[in-house]
Amino acid sequence: MSSDKPVVVIEHLTKRYGNFTALEDLSLTLKAGQILGLIGPNGAGKTTAIKILVGLARPTSGTARIGDADCVADARRIKHLVGYMPDRFGSYDNMRVREYLDFFGAAFGISRQKRIARIDEVMETTGTTYMRDRFVESLSHGMQQRVGVARTLLHDPQVLILDEPANGLDPQARIEMRDLLIRLAKLGKTLIVTSHILSELSRICDHIAILTHGKLRAFGTIEEIGRMVTQRRMIEAQLNSAEKIAAASEIIRRAIETDAEVIPSPEESSIRFRTALSEGQLGDLLTDLVRGGIRVTQFRELQTDLEEAFLSFARPVEPSNPVQSASTVAAAGGVAHG
């Protein structure tokens, strides 16, 4: 449900606390309906970036815009455009879920009649209707997370920024949260989600930004990120039997780069290899295999796992070699636009 108009535009965003640089030269763009997964190790600058976006922190330099509102100059408008769910729920004692949502609705200036209808609506969307009379402090963590999402939806914001929404959730609650986020994106909301559970992000996000040490190491779709990890794609050829596996390996070795790795697996009757060959060249290789009398049942590219990509980018960067990270991003097309 993406439209072409950019909703979130971040340009050269830098934040310094004294000598410490929390965020350096972050640039990225998101369109409506996109889900961005912001990942990085602890202290990578994710929360700083989020705080700047929601107006809770001021950048040292650079700009961030949501819709047509500047995150610094139009702080009041940003509050209406963004729904922010911090990593802490922000519970109030002795308040029922409905009272809790009513308070935040009133705080956003939603009129009483509209608010009553809107609360029912967001509770329906987030599946929290059955807990409307429960006290918020007595809810389980998963329930609180869902009420948190309901709270962010109250004023119908364009952009939802969710800090660790799946943190501490059980598998069932995680699946429900994942479905909820996908549903919200289908409604046209732009989502920025941070998480440490990379498998979750890979399932819901169409874009990923990897931050380490305050710098953007990679940004793009999961496939693009996978290709950034290595310029050579991992290809798997599945054979109908292991009989001709040696012959097949020989044909592959001849076709691909001389230093490329070829891993035959007789147990699985498959051969895996990394190569930078183009699609056409790979087609030729497949033809060679078939002509060589090898019966190939599957010939496919293996996706680079997000965890593999993350680990690749999250490796400690030598301060003396800052070019490494910059070149990595540059190799991937620099500041990718969604």
Place this chain on the structure above:
Amino acid sequence: MVNPLVQRELIGALRQKRMLFLQCGLAAGFALLVIIRWPTDPRMALSGTRSQEVFRLFGYGLLSVLLLLLPVFPATSIVRERNSGTLALLLNTPLGSLRIVLGKLLGVLGLAGLMLVLSLPAASACYALGGISLRENLLGLYSLLVLVVLQLSALGLLVSTYTTTTDAAVRWTYGFVLLSSVLTLGPYQFLQGTESYLAEVGDWLRCASPFASLMSLTGTGDVGAVGLVSTTDVSGRFACISLVLTAIYFLWTVSRLNHTIFDQARDAGVISNDQDFGTQLIRRLVFLVDPQRRSWAIGPFVNPVMVKEFRCRRFGRLHWLLRLIAICAVLSLGLTYATVTGTVDWGVDTIGGIMVLMQVALLVLITPSLASGLISTERESGGWPLLQMTSMSVSRILWGKLLSVLLPLLLVLCATLPGYLVMVYIEPGLKLQVQRVVICLLATAGFAMLLSAAIGSLFRRTAPATAASYAALLAICGAPLLVWLGRDAPFGHDTVEKALLINPVAAALSVIRLSGFRDYQLIPGNWWFLGIGSATCLLVLVVQTRRISRPQ
């Protein structure tokens, strides 16, 4: 084998930076108390009166310090462990509840012991002045203080097992401390010299107060004694009451510390609207405003933060306020009625004095509990960024929060107005006095609210914010009364008047011309103090709130 909890509790507390400041501050404070009253006259007073005066002041100071500083440690001890999950781990060890409570108690006693040790140089200085008996005076004082420490520590631990938040634990503990040490003196003040069952009860009640015991020990006489000599062994009775209470609190705490503390189902969120008509009717009659009913959506023209504050604090709910207001109204009218019908031989000034004392005690008790957590609770619970993300301005948020404290305070004060009206009806000449008393009380309420809110806004967590607010307010309302207790000796009229000038309780009592206060001219000086103090606190509150609201 050494109880591992003692080490952790004591050393853990001593490692904190604020403990270092506390210790240095205490040592300096005790030294200052002695220096203030150190004789500068080159002549020697053979009677030892001068050294007795110094010792008296030192004793009151030391007791006040213990009452103000100590309760916070045991009060937060168990509830903090419970909330952080370590209490479950402790109960899962072979230590057992007895050793856990004992370990915690010994840890607090260690801290209190340290406070008392810090006071020893000052005590030695008092002793060096001569005129003080080592056994009767010094040993007596420290025995009394040890009993107070034991009682406070056991009480704090017990309260800590019942509360679910640290600030509630601090609030309730300070409430009980105020009740047991100051309010227990009240009945005797008015019933002394009379022959009745009530007078006997009042006599026993005041013996539960460490202040009464200390006064007896230092030979000051009784609180507010109007020339009457008491033959009661106050110190002996205090020792008995204190030891019995300590044992009860301790055993009660041990019995509370087991799996039942965790074995509670989550609140099912029952709503009266979903119950049958009979239940709804009964609840309506009992509560008037049923806290369990489904509440209405926040209306237009109402500050949402104010409504939120009322809804999210248990004590702030309307049914509680109504009860409190009803009690205030009934008590004030009852007191006035008793005087009119001649069943009690009290003058209008005495009735006014009781009403003023009750109102101020109520203000001191409830204001910090309502106001100190206005900002710190939001910061602690993570609600402040959420509030910042709404479209409300900081000033609107602050105004809503202050309103949520101001309205209950005004309602409580208004509830006692009928009593004052009857007083004016009986004696029309009292009209001006009553007007002034009402102004005093309003100024006190405003000052207490702003002081608590300003102090509370400086903290990130509610428990220290509540403790600091109570300590500051009790210091302002209580410390000058210590000087007043030493009126004529060692303090002269001018010194006492200057000290009382900052005290809103004394100002109101002087206006109502209560015995012991009628000789001091505290108005308008006290109003100036409260006015300037309130303005300063408001400024601090606004600046601090804006500071924490600024983008980082």
